[in-house]
Amino acid sequence: MKFTEDHEWLRIEGDLVVVGITEHASTQLGDVVFVELPEVGTMVAAGDEIVVIESVKAASDIAAPLDGEIVEINEAIVDEPSKVNADPLGEAWFFKMKVDDLSLLDQFMDEDEYKDLVD
C-alpha cells in the first residue's frame, strides 16, 4: 500500500488502483456525514479535486492521485458516510481508477514514510 501527502492510500488490485483515505485523515475529519464521488468513466488528471467529504465540522476535497479514468466508485459510503470513520482502510474505499502505468505509484510514500509524516 502507498500513501500520498494528502492522506490518501493507494492499493493495486489487478490493473487498477484503489483509493481511500487514511485512518489519520478520517480521525482528523471527524464524523463524516456526506460523500460525493466522481462519475464512473470520468477522465481525471492528478490533482483534480474529484471527491467531496463533509464531516460535522467542515467540507474537504480529495484530489485524484494520478492521471487516469474512474472505473468504479463505492456507493456504500455515499449511502452510509459513517463507514469512512468505521473502516477507512477497508470497506470505505472511495474509487478505483485505471492509470497508464502502475509503476507511477513508486513516487508515493510507503507505510513507514507515511507514519513519519503524521506522527
Place this chain on the structure above:
Amino acid sequence: MSELLHLPLEALHVELGAKMVPFAGYSMPVQYGLGVMKEHLHTRAAAGLFDVSHMGQVILRGADYQAVAQAFEALVPVDVAGLGLNRQRYGYFTNQAGGIEDDLMLANRGDHLFVVINAACKDADIALMRAGLPAGVTLEVIEDRALLALQGPLAEDVLAGLNPAVRAMRFMDVADLDLAGATCWVSRSGYTGEDGYEISVPADAAEDLARALLSDERVEAIGLGARDSLRLEAGLCLYGHDIDAHTSPIEVGLGWAIQKVRRTGGARAGGFPGAARILSELDGKAPRARVGLLPEGRAPMREGVELFTTAEGGHPIGRVTSGGFGPTVGAPVAMGLVARDHATVGTQLYGEVRGKRLPVTVVTLPFTPANFKR
C-alpha cells in the same frame, strides 16, 4: 494577533483528550475522544458538561437593583426593571442602526445585576456598558470564576447528587448554591435546547466541581463542536453568524425578548439604541426573516451558502447563516436570513453548494423541541 488566553480547566481538557483550538482568543476544547456526533447525541440523551469559561461575566451595582436595572434599560430593549428577584432573562445590546451588538443573559441578583456576554464581544460590550451607564453604576468584570454548563435530560438528577436544591429551580431561576465545596452561582438555563444549568464557580474550585460531575457515568465532557450543532438544532442564534450589528432583532425572530413594557404603548417604551427601527419592525414590517432550512439531500449547507427561488438563474434572496449536520435530526439542518416574501414555512428554495443549486425547504424552528423545565 495577541497571545492565546488560557482558562482554568485547560489542563483537565487536555487530560480528557480534548482537541484544543483557538476560539475568540481563547484555547478551547472543540471535541473530546467521543467526537462531535456522539457528544451531541449524549447531551440529548443524558448529560453533557461544557466549559464556557471564555464567556464574560459582569456584575453591575448601583444604589439598588432598580437603579442599575433602569440604567441598563438604556442599552437593551428588555424589561430589566421588572425582572423578578433571582430570575434570569435573555436579551441583547442594540445599536443606533437597530442592529445587535451582542446577545446576553441578565439576572436580578437582588443587590446587583449579573450579566453573561459572548467571549468574542467581551471587550466591546464592556466598553459599551462603561460608556452607556451613568457614574452611579459600577461595573465589575469577574475574572476569577469559571463558567460550566451541565446540559441534558439527566442534568437535574446529576446535579441534585451534589445539591438537591437544584431540583426546585425552574427554567431561568438563579440561586447561590454550594456545589462540591464551593459557593456557585447557578442558573437553570443553557444554550442547547435541553434542560440544564449554567454554573459560575470560583476558578480554584472549578476543577474539583468538573471532576465531581464527570465522575458520574451519566456525564460526558462536550466540546464546542457539539455545542454548535446542539444550538443550531434548537434554533438558537449564534452572534457573528445568525445575528450581528446589521441584523435587527425583529428580522431574526428575537422580538419575543422585548417585553410589552418596552414596546410602543408600554410604560417604558423605547429608550434603547435603534428603538425607532426595532419597534416599527415589530408591526411585521421587517424586510427579512430568519428561517429554518431543511436541505433535501445529504449535503450540508453551511454558513454563506446563497439561497435562490429557482434552480437556475435569478438573484439570491437570502443566505444560510448557520448550517451543518444535525445529529439528532440525522440530516443536514440550517438557518438562514431570507427576504420576507420567501419566508413562509413550506417554501421551496435552492442553496448553491459548490456551483450546484440544491433544493431546500423553509421549515419551522426549532428542529428539535425544547426540553426546558418551565
